[in-house]
Amino acid sequence: MKRYLLAYAVVFFLSLFVGRFTFSPLDMGEIEKTILLDVRLPRIVAASLLGASLSLAGLSFQNLFKNHLAGPNLLGVTSGAAFGAVLAILIFTFNPYLVQGLSFLFGLVAVLIAWKLSRLVGSGTVGLILAGIAVSAFFSALVGMAKYLADPYDKLPTIVFWLLGSFAGIRWTDIRFFSVPLVVSILGIILLRWPLNILSLGDEEAKGLGLNVPFYRRLIIGLAALGVSASTAIAGMISWVGLVSPHIARLLVGHDNRALVPASALVGASLLLICDDLARTLTPAELPLGVVTSLVGAPILVAILARRRYHVAR
Numbered sequence: 001m002k003r004y005l006l007a008y009a010v011v012f013f014l015s016l017f018v019g020r021f022t023f024s025p026l027d028m029g030e031i032e033k034t035i036l037l038d039v040r041l042p043r044i045v046a047a048s049l050l051g052a053s054l055s056l057a058g059l060s061f062q063n064l065f066k067n068h069l070a071g072p073n074l075l076g077v078t079s080g081a082a083f084g085a086v087l088a089i090l091i092f093t094f095n096p097y098l099v100q101g102l103s104f105l106f107g108l109v110a111v112l113i114a115w116k117l118s119r120l121v122g123s124g125t126v127g128l129i130l131a132g133i134a135v136s137a138f139f140s141a142l143v144g145m146a147k148y149l150a151d152p153y154d155k156l157p158t159i160v161f162w163l164l165g166s167f168a169g170i171r172w173t174d175i176r177f178f179s180v181p182l183v184v185s186i187l188g189i190i191l192l193r194w195p196l197n198i199l200s201l202g203d204e205e206a207k208g209l210g211l212n213v214p215f216y217r218r219l220i221i222g223l224a225a226l227g228v229s230a231s232t233a234i235a236g237m238i239s240w241v242g243l244v245s246p247h248i249a250r251l252l253v254g255h256d257n258r259a260l261v262p263a264s265a266l267v268g269a270s271l272l273l274i275c276d277d278l279a280r281t282l283t284p285a286e287l288p289l290g291v292v293t294s295l296v297g298a299p300i301l302v303a304i305l306a307r308r309r310y311h312v313a314r
Helices: 002-015 030-064 077-091 096-121 124-149 155-164 172-191 193-199 203-208 213-235 241-253 257-279 289-313
Strands: none
Touching: 002 030, 002 257, 030 172, 030 193, 030 213, 030 241, 030 257, 077 096, 077 124, 077 155, 077 213, 096 124, 096 172, 096 213, 124 155, 155 289, 172 193, 172 213, 172 257, 193 203, 193 213, 193 257, 203 213, 241 257, 241 289, 257 289
């Protein structure tokens, strides 16, 4: 695990000096120090927290629902958070704190609705998945309606830019508030890696080992939803990181959650940092982060699935 932590530290350090404005760490004036400490450092800290949170949420859902293609939006959290932000942009004068606050709130509302609907549908985890798909589709439709009603010269560009995801404009004040739910989500899932190991065996086996399955399932889902909602509130809709990072971590450390959970957090943080570095260096104008994560994540997933199929065939 130490080498993965070292790899993340290297990516973190290099990211501090990646950008359109380059300078040496050995020769910095006041302008360079301001850029480093007040612009790039909060952005990199935010990317690290979000990458770890999204990766652990994806890993949790993949383990709980026995589906390695499950991602952080499985229960509609991302779509709900997106609608909250779009609603704030559409109705009110643009205020980043109001956008982030409503986004965070609606992300949590979405998972609560999915949970309540699953009680009506029944069928255990299958019912929860189906309810999550329905909630995600519902909030996605509301986002589409809001985009249709938005002023095409004023509100719509802001909505589209936010939905594509970005760390541009992230400052310490943004991190100060949302670091609490992000850290609670990350540390909570890391501390619960032992129960997560048992839950991945299946409900009957977990009950046989004396685990309170409903309690731990609700707790882990709640922690994952908390992290995803906060992540979406800060940076918009960031796809693929939460889906791909656990697969990369499995290739590195195997399937034991005792090692897989911290490894997934480090891989997710490193991957999102690399994607953010690419977003602000590939072109003169910064690329939307969601576009970059999709361009990077999709080929990685295909390569992992192809590699798995090759080893199975052998």
